[in-house]
Every structure is written in C-alpha cells, then in structure tokens.
Amino acid sequence: MKSISIGDFFKKxxxxxxxxxxxxxxxxxTKGKILYPQNINNLISQNGYVFVLAAGMLCCIxxxxxxxxxxxxVVCFTGGLGAVMMERGANMWITVLxxxxxxxxxxxxxxxxxxxxxxxxxIATLAGMYAFRGFSNVVLQGFTVAVRNEQFLxxxxxxxxxYLPDLLGGGGLNRTCLLVGVVxxxxxxxxxxxxxxxxxxxxxxxxxxxEIAQTAIICVVVIWLSYKLxxxxxxxxxxxxxxxVLLIYNYxxxxxxxxxxxxxxGGNEKATRLSGVNTRFVYFFAYANIGLLAGLAGILxxxxxxxxxxxxxxxxxxxxxxxxxxGGASAYGGTGKISGVIIGATLMGLINQGMSxxxxxxxxxxxxxxxxxxxxxxxxVLSKKQKR
Numbered sequence: 001m002k003s004i005s006i007g008d009f010f011k012k013x014x015x016x017x018x019x020x021x022x023x024x025x026x027x028x029x030t031k032g033k034i035l036y037p038q039n040i041n042n043l044i045s046q047n048g049y050v051f052v053l054a055a056g057m058l059c060c061i062x063x064x065x066x067x068x069x070x071x072x073x074v075v076c077f078t079g080g081l082g083a084v085m086m087e088r089g090a091n092m093w094i095t096v097l098x099x100x101x102x103x104x105x106x107x108x109x110x111x112x113x114x115x116x117x118x119x120x121x122x123i124a125t126l127a128g129m130y131a132f133r134g135f136s137n138v139v140l141q142g143f144t145v146a147v148r149n150e151q152f153l154x155x156x157x158x159x160x161x162x163y164l165p166d167l168l169g170g171g172g173l174n175r176t177c178l179l180v181g182v183v184x185x186x187x188x189x190x191x192x193x194x195x196x197x198x199x200x201x202x203x204x205x206x207x208x209x210x211e212i213a214q215t216a217i218i219c220v221v222v223i224w225l226s227y228k229l230x231x232x233x234x235x236x237x238x239x240x241x242x243x244x245v246l247l248i249y250n251y252x253x254x255x256x257x258x259x260x261x262x263x264x265x266g267g268n269e270k271a272t273r274l275s276g277v278n279t280r281f282v283y284f285f286a287y288a289n290i291g292l293l294a295g296l297a298g299i300l301x302x303x304x305x306x307x308x309x310x311x312x313x314x315x316x317x318x319x320x321x322x323x324x325x326x327g328g329a330s331a332y333g334g335t336g337k338i339s340g341v342i343i344g345a346t347l348m349g350l351i352n353q354g355m356s357x358x359x360x361x362x363x364x365x366x367x368x369x370x371x372x373x374x375x376x377x378x379x380x381v382l383s384k385k386q387k388r
Contacts, residue, residue, distance in 0.1 A: 007193025014341045014379065015328060022347060026243030026354030034354050037232035040225070045157060045304060047349040048238040049075065049297040053320035054327075054341045055249040056290030061324050062253070062262040063286050064269065064333035069295045069317050076136040076313035078103050078298030083308035092152045100295040106132065107291015108284070113282035125287075129317070137310045146307045156303035157238030164235045173227075174234035181226020185219035206373065219275040238300055245293065250338040258285055279288040287337040322369065324349055347372070 026034045033039060053071050060066045078099045085095045113119040130139050147153065154162050168175035193217040229235060253259040261282045264272040273279045296317070302308055327344025329336030348369065353367045 008130070010069070013268050015326060015340065015347065015376070019343055019347050019350070022354070023349050025359075026350060030354060030357045033311075033317045033357050034350070035228070037228045039353060039357070040228045041232050043237060043346075043349045043353050044239050044242070045236055046353070047345060048157060048242055048300045048304065048315060050319045050323055050345045050348060051242045051342070052245050052293050052300065053290070054323040054345050055245050055338060056343055057295035057317075058249070058253070058324050058329055058336050058338065059262055059286040059289050060121070061321075061329045061331075062333055062336055063283055065331045066283075066286075067125070067317070067321050068110070068128075068287065069122065069125040070106075070132060070291050071290060071297070071320060072313035072316035072318075073129045073132035073136065074106050074291065074294035074313075075138065075298040075301055075316055076124070076308075076310065077106075077132040078295045078370070079302040079305075079312060080136045080139040080145065080308040080310070082302055083147055083300065084117060084139055084150040086147055086149050086152065087145055092149050092155075095152075096299060099299055100292060103295020103298065104288060104292040107288040107294070110291065111284040111287030114287055115280040121287075133310075136313075140308060140310050141277050141284070142310060144309045147302060153306060155237060156241065156299050157236055162237045162242075163233045164237065166234055172231075174230040177226050177230035177234040180235065181223050184226075185222045188222070189215055189219055202386075227252045238304070241300060246338055246342060256387060258282070262286065263334050266330075283296055293318045318350060319345075322373045325373060331377050344376075 022043050023034075053075075056069060057071070081102060082095050082099045086092065087097065090098075106128065110124050113124045114121050156162075163174075164176065166174045166176045168179065196211050213287060255263065261277050261279075262285075263271065264275075264277060265279050265282050269279055272282075298313075301312060305312065323341055323344035325331065325338060325344070326347055327336070327340030327342070329340060351368060351372065352365060355368065
C-alpha cells in the first residue's frame with residue numbers, strides 16, 4: 001500500500017517536482033542569479049503571452065488533442081494593427097477593443113471552418129498562420145512601427161513604470177505588493193479549509209495531511225514570490241492581466257457547462273453528441289476563445305516590445321502548445337487543467353531564462369525544450385497504455 005501511494009504521489013505531482021528540480025538546478029548553475037528579484041520579474045513579463053495563449057490553447061487541446069497553429073501570426077497581426085492605429089492618433093481604448101474584436105473574429109472565422117465545414121483544425125489554422133503573417137506584412141508595410149502612447153505601455157506592461165503604485169509607501173520594499181501576497185495566501189488557505197470541510201460532511205475520501213501540505217507549500221511560494229517582486233518594483237501590470245485570464249478560464253473549464261462539454265468532446269465526441277450536446281458549438285467556442293486571447297496577447301506583446309514588427313509572434317504557438325502538454329494536458333484530449341498550464345508555462349520560462357543567464361546558444365535552448373516536450377508527451381502516452 002505504501003509503494004502504491006508513493007507511486008500515485010509521483011504521478012500526480014510529476015511536473016511540480018520537475019519544476020522544483022529545474023529551479024534548483026538553475027539556481028546552482030547561475031549562482032542564484034535566476035532567483036534575483038529582477039530576473040523573476042523578467043520571467044513574468046517575458047512570458048506573459050505564453051500564459052495567455054496557453055489558456056486558450058488548452059480549450060482546443062481538450063476537444064481531442066487539437067491545436068491552433070495561427071496564434072503567433074494573429075498576435076503579430078493584431079499588434080501591428082494596434083501600433084498603426086495609435087500612430088495615426090486613434091484612442092488607446094478604442095484601439096484595444098479593435099484588437100480584441102479582430103482576434104475574436106479571426107478565431108470565429110477559423111472555428112466556423114473547423115466546426116461546420118469539418119476542415120481539420122491542423123489545416124485550417126495552418127492556412128491562418130500563413131495568411132495572417134502575410135496580412136501583418138501588409139499592415140506594417142515591412143517596417144517597424146513604434147508605440148509612443150505612455151498610458152498604453154503602463155497599463156499593459158511595457159516600459160520602466162509599468163507597476164502598480166505602492167499605496168502604503170514602503171520605501172525599500174513595496175508594502176502593497178507584500179500585503180497582496182499575504183491576502184492571497186490567506187484567502188487560498190481559507191478556501192482550502194472550506195473545501196475540506198465540505199468534503200468531510202459529504203463523506204468524500206481525501207487526504208487531509210496531503211491537502212494541508214499542498215496548501216502550506218502554495219502559500220509559502222505566494223508569499224515568497226510577493227517578497228521577491230516587492231524587492232524590485234512591485235506588481236507588474238502584466239501580472240494582473242495574466243492572473244485575470246487564468247482565473248477566468250479556470251472557472252470556465254471547471255465550473256461551467258461549456259467547460260464540461262470541452263472535456264466530454266475530448267473524451268468521446270460521438271457519445272457527447274448523442275447525449276444532446278451541440279459538439280459543433282463546442283469546437284467553435286474553443287477556437288473563438290483562442291482568437292480572443294491571441295488579440296490580448298498581441299496587446300501585451302506590443303506593450304512589452306514598445307513596437308510592432310512583421311517578424312513578431314514566430315514560435316509563440318509552439319510555446320503555448322508545449323506549456324499545455326508539459327503541464328499535463330493529454331495529447332488525446334479530455335484531460336488538462338489551468339493549474340497545469342501555469343506549471344508548464346513557468347517551467348518553459350525557467351528553462352529559457354536559466355539557459356540565457358548561463359549564456360547557452362539559442363539553438364541548444366530549442367533542443368532542450370524539444371526534449372522536455374517529448375518526455376512530457378511520452379509520459380502521457382505511457383500512462384494511457386498502462387490504464388488500458
């Protein structure tokens with residue numbers, strides 16, 4: 001019984017353990033530089049688009065291992081469109097709404113071909129990848145377009161002042177950031193205690209010791225992260241947008257009927273359709289959503305780069321796909337969580353930044369990421385074989 005419980009523990013927390021091991025490895029090889037407050041801040045800012053796109057990509061993968069290859073091009077296209085609009089004097093908020101609307105329309109357009117015309121998602125989004133990369137060049141006319149709107153850069157995470165102000169006046173440490181971290185940790189602990197209490201009343205079997213240990217670790221990590229951010233400049237605005245997206249999509253996938261339908265379609269599409277679920281709408285919903293999030297990622301990327309170029313967004317779709325699979329999403333669909341996406345995206349960011357600090361060649365960085373992705377998918381495939 002003891003060996004089985006240990007085996008189950010390692011299966012459940014494989015990627016968390018991998019994340020810890022990678023963090024320890026790079027903290028040793030970089031002599032602790034990767035854990036500097038500024039580098040942690042850079043990790044969040046540089047990978048903001050990964051968290052956002054991966055949340056939408058998870059919805060597509062849940063429907064049966066399907067992916068969207070066009071999101072990198074859509075990020076570039078919406079970013080280029082926004083940069084040109086603001087350069088010509090358009091209002092910032094109107095520009096933001098147009099970028100989100102264009103992303104949503106692109107997602108809906110591709111979702112229509114996938115859901116109702118039955119074009120394979122790989123082909124439909126591959127066509128979109130080429131088409132919108134071309135449209136990006138048309139919009140930007142092959143040039144770099146700078147963004148000079150300071151309010152846009154501050155709100156969406158670009159520039160040196162894109163942080164929440166310290167309302168408590170902490171001097172060296174940002175006390176507001178510390179307070180937010182403590183409040184989040186306390187709220188999470190209270191929610192966990194409430195869930196455990198409800199489970200006990202309903203007679204649902206669970207490990208109280210495991211719940212307490214997991215909650216304690218998460219609370220410590222949250223407070224430690226808030227301290228590190230407070231030691232630099234505080235909470236970057238991009239982190240707020242990331243948190244909002246992840247919270248919203250965690251609620252959608254775990255608490256709504258459309259979320260349950262995403263899992264059901266990935267588990268058995270035919271049975272789901274026969275049970276009365278409109279599976280076409282489920283596919284349409286997944287691809288419309290990732291189009292909307294690609295528009296938001298275009299906004300965040302534009303603010304971070306402070307300009308738009310025709311080459312931006314290349315490989316973004318691969319980072320999002322890899323984050324989902326590394327985070328535990330099944331290549332066959334029907335399995336995956338937003339919490340796993342967070343772990344996968346963080347692991348990818350750690351690997352990128354750790355190797356960059358070590359001065360490793362970019363080509364070798366791609367090799368390492370490819371190996372990590374292969375191992376994660378191989379683990380999923382082997383787990384499926386064992387269940388069969």
